[in-house]
Amino acid sequence: MVEETLDLAPLQDVLEEYKQQPGAIIPVLQKAQAIYGWLPPEVLDAVARGMHVPVSRVYGVATFYSQFYLERRGRHTFRQCDGTACHVRGAASIIEAVEKRLGIQAGETTPDYRVTFEVVYCLGSCGLAPVAMVDDQVVGHLVPSKALEILDNLE
């Protein structure tokens, strides 16, 4: 549930910009997501109205591409790799520790929207395994305690 009301004004500017390009749902959604961090129903509704397409169509595009988030994200994203290399080097225990500390499952967001925790498969830095990506930073040679320390320091 989103309690605070959304300010749709910045989105209107985006819609104004793409007014002449009825097919441009993807870039509009990208910009919308850049503004709100995710795509709440009000935003999809406004995009549909602004682009004169049914909301089912916008929803279809938003669910087709994994880059779009239909659920509200945390301010931070903690992505733990559980690819083969990381798994062999103990990623499972990190995942377990993180889930316990945050009180959520992989793929979920803390109720205070502080952190979204995800598990991914190979971040392409197997040499540093086990690896996590915290927001846009790669952290290698993780152990559970270090992971928790990083987590606790996220504001």
Add this chain to the structure above:
Amino acid sequence: MASLPETEVKTLTLTIDGQEVTVEPGTTVLEAAQSVGIDIPTLCHDPRLEPFGACRLCLVEVEGGRAPMPSCALKCGDGMVVHTRTERIMKLRKFVIELLLSYHPLDCPVCEAAGDCRLQDYAYEYGVAVSPWGWHPLEFDTRDDHPNIARDPNRCILCGRCVRICREVMGIGCWGFRSRGYDTIIDTAYNMPLEAVDCVSCGQCVSTCPVGALNMKRSRFGARNWQTEKTMTVCDYCAVGCEQEIQTFRGELVRVKAPTGEGVNAGNLCVKGRFGMEYVNSNERLIAPLVRGEDGLLAPTTWDDALARVAEGLKKAKAAKGVGVIASARCTNEENYLLQKLARTVLGTNNIDSGARYNQAAAVATVGKVLGYPAMTNSVADIVEAEVLLIAGSNTTEEHPVLALQLVKAAREGKELIVVDPRRTDIARRASIHLAVKPGSDAVLFAAMLKHIVDSGLHNKDFIAAHADGFEELVESVKAVTIEAAADACGVPAADIKSAAELYAKAAAASIFYSAGLTQQHNGAAAVTALADLAVVTGNIGRAGTGVNGLAGQANAQGACDMGCLPDYLPGYVALDDAEAVKTVEAVMGRVSDKIPGQIIGSMLQGIVDGQIKALYIVGENPAISEPGAAVVKEALEKAEFLVVQDIFLSETARYADVVLPACAITERDGTLTSTERRVQRVRKTMDCLEGAKADWEIVLAIANELGAGWTYTSPAEIMAEIALAVPTYAGISYERLEQGGIQWPCVDAEDDGTPILYTEGFPGGRASLAAIEVSDASVADIAAGNGFSLLLTTGIEREHFGTGTRSRRAAGLTGLVNEGRLEINPTDATALGVAPGDRIRVTSVSGSIEPVAVVTAGVPQGLVFMPQHYVEAPATALFPAQVDPVTAVPLLKAVAVKVEKA
């Protein structure tokens, strides 16, 4: 009239499987093949939709082309050589089917579509039993929460037809593709129930689904497609005249379909046509005549007894010159013709009116006077050829849903819609200009538009000179009109009035649509007449995409008028004082003893109260609910010395009757209906008549003969043969010809194919008679709210119901959607009155009081409330005083002052 330049139509010739085919440019290879009987399998194609080219089943090879091409999307080229069944093609098709079967649940034994499923057909035809990739059925949840539509996404082949029909044809867009790859599913946004999105429950998505992923829930497990008997007939709700295929099993209606490409609807139906016919199966149907006994109660009797009593009662009243007859705008032409013949030649009275009084009868004294024929000028098929469409007083998407698809299509194609309606209806939302006029001010608006057109020199001087009289008088009548004053009176911006006038006048083709929103409104006759003037003055008549199109309400409202169920006109609109023409009709029909016009429904009822009318014979109408002036209506029905009501149900009116005659439903009799576009179409008997009931025409015949008429008709076809003699516009119509499809009148002889567009060759009277526009200020002032009645109530039709609900309220496919009278009120008014959505409220006018439930919506402007007319528990008409338009005698049901409070 100016004829169109002969454009040279080039044709293309191509070869398909060795066969030469000549087609018009723009034809697809699939269509070309089908036209010569070459079958190409398709899954994602539906002629109602834009080509999509997704399923790859319709692939063909074109000589000289590299890859096989989907024929549904491939346009024909001159000299093209196409092969549809090469080895390569057959392999590819088999591959597609194998792929689909690899995840299809194959639960055909319990699938509603079995026997009518393209995938099943093609798997059989191409001999695919198992998929070489194994079988991995999907595991989505099925969904059953809509009252009429069941979904099983596991059977979905992702052809996208449902998605596209809802977007392209309905202009809505409830469905979309969600996710991707193996997870792809057809879904609503956020997986919401259909009721929570904008779904209008038309079932169009179900109708196009080639497999069993979308089902008609209410007929599930009823009967297999191959078990049912199928009969083509016509929908008996509104006057669009959609063709239906009624499927019956063991004598009961199971489901209704509409074959793609057939009729005016070309496979489309609205919620009523598709889900509303179940009423014929209702166990509330009358199965024996009823007579009122000594104890004052209605009790069953025999037909002989009932007919004898009817004859006696009518004979007695005839002697006192006090008989009235009310015909039904939903009965067939044959029945209506016989009924007015009974009234005029047997009962000796012109007191004959019908449900067409509520709207369609207005055409006689308005468009009929100006143009010649009291009917819609153009056809559904040429609607999309208009550049500008002026729609006034018509909530088209709810009242005439399938015709409205053409308006929606026009809007989607970028045509300009100008909508005149106090409410922000669905069609108003699609308009370029929505003129939300104050109730009753329409005529002022049209007068101002006309004035602006003439002042700006936008009128078509040549056309007027060549084809119309009365232009000077017309201009004189609007001389005093100013745009500013009109803007003020109508409550719309002056600039919008000007733009609307200019758009309409400058378009190469502009059309007008109107309905009960004008005819039942104060100043309605003036408004409709002004529309006819507008069309003539701008030359927007007699061509495709133009015209003045009054949309008839009930299925046979046009026909009831054509047949002479009017107190002042004989069949074919022969005025009673036109001695020559009357003689011609009499030569066919017999002597019309009385040449003085009779009474309309309202005056007949008043006549009972006043003591002049003694007996009333009502067929298939329900004035107890439909007539305004509830107190008088009730008094009349109670006081009538002899009241006969003929219906399929014990309607509210029938409850007052001395004799009730049980009639057959539309699915149980033969006949014709004339749709709003003047199309005379066959309704066919799809099942045996319910035991104990009789067809309306047989009942009328029996009564006539009981009264000594000696009529010998043995079938509706025979009656139509007489109609063809009596009504010149029906002269060329016969049952034999109607087997090939409906015919639009005028159809003057057996060689005449009918007339899709009126006045292409000029006006029947030689010239159009432009009429001065007279708006009475007094009648606008009449409806001004005041005296504590601070709101104006307007009424209308709701998508899911019809008339007084006699039929629609007995169809579970409709009552499951909406079954309660709801009053729409603006949020600001609601807040001021402390009314919350869902509250039971009391609505009171000087005439009465009802208690509907509140719906709070910005669809109605502040100061206006809206209530549909279909609810006997909360009859909106009860709030209206008995008042009719002075020119057309149509009851005024569009504006009355009310107060609203919490009940």
